[in-house]
Amino acid sequence: MANIHDIAKASGYSVSTVSRVINHRKYVTDQVRQRVEQLMRDLDYVPNAVARDLSTGKTHNIGVVLPHSQHPYFTQITNGVMEAAFAAGYRVVLLPSKYDERVERHYLEQLRQRAFDAVIFTSRGVPLSELARDDAHTKMGRIVCCENPGDLPLSAAFTERNSTYETAFEWIRAHGYKRIGMLLSREYALSATSQAMIEAYKDVFHELPRPELVRTSVVNNQDGYDSAQYYIDHDLRPDFIFGNGDDIVANARQCYLDHGLAVPGLMGQEHQLSSTLLHIPTIDHHFNEVGRRAFELAVSDHVAQRPVASTFIDIDE
The missing domain is CATH 3.40.50.2300 (Response regulator)
Structure with missing residues (x-):
């Protein structure tokens, strides 16, 4: 299977120039781009997705931690996240936890290793203070929770109930x-x-x-x-x-x-x-909207809280 060095050798261009073409960067003429892309097709070269993600700093993967999916709270929030993610060109990775702190910390470690751009906790077993601390110290991605974090500096989308x-x-x-x-x-x-x-x-x-x-x-x-x-x-x-x-x-x-x-x-x-x-x-509780706001926070560079007002529906009216 051809690699990037084979494309560079066959084209006569440097590896860095071929990399710019692969990653759709600027500073490459149309003639160079067409030549490199034609060689990629001729040699059946498929770019390494992981390597490309590392070069761009984005995976376009959002992890969603779910203790379970039996209650509509979780399914509605997840639907909201997925709707917003699809519209923005992101993928959603479901991360089952069963409230197991060991499993949740494993997902946080995956975030540090750039497996995801962000992780959304629909609910959690680990303390909020730990999530806030990890979010402050990791430069690899955003942590978002779906409950009111109070005074903690943690991004959150939640229902005001x-x-x-x-x-x-x-x-x-x-x-x-x-x-x-x-x-x-x-x-x-x-x-x-x-x-x-x-x-x-x-x-x-x-x-x-x-x-x-x-x-x-x-x-x-x-x-x-x-x-x-x-x-x-x-x-x-x-x-x-x-x-x-x-x-x-x-x-x-x-x-x-x-x-x-x-x-x-x-x-x-x-x-x-x-x-x-x-x-x-x-x-x-408008959990679909909570999910959409959680996604927006997940791809944001800023820590913020986005409450959503719930509505009592009175059968007497």
């Missing part, structure tokens, strides 16, 4: 509900979303939610069904269930129907089709 959660709990209280079941993906200490929901509950009801009514590790539709089954089996009788996805609470509803029981009030999130069909109040 605190006030929306308060609006949601005000709606629940105004409708007379008192025993509120909450379905969360992770425990309070590990999840910014769980923290925001529970803090909003406290602000509205002036107390903590009942621990027995708070279910964690709820990430897919079956988990919604199983959570309702848990309430039924333990005779907990919530009069309202606020879940972390419309399809999740729709499956909780199905569990009550399967048992011939009255369905408690329901509220979901992510504005999925099920909330429209079942006439369930929901919250649209």
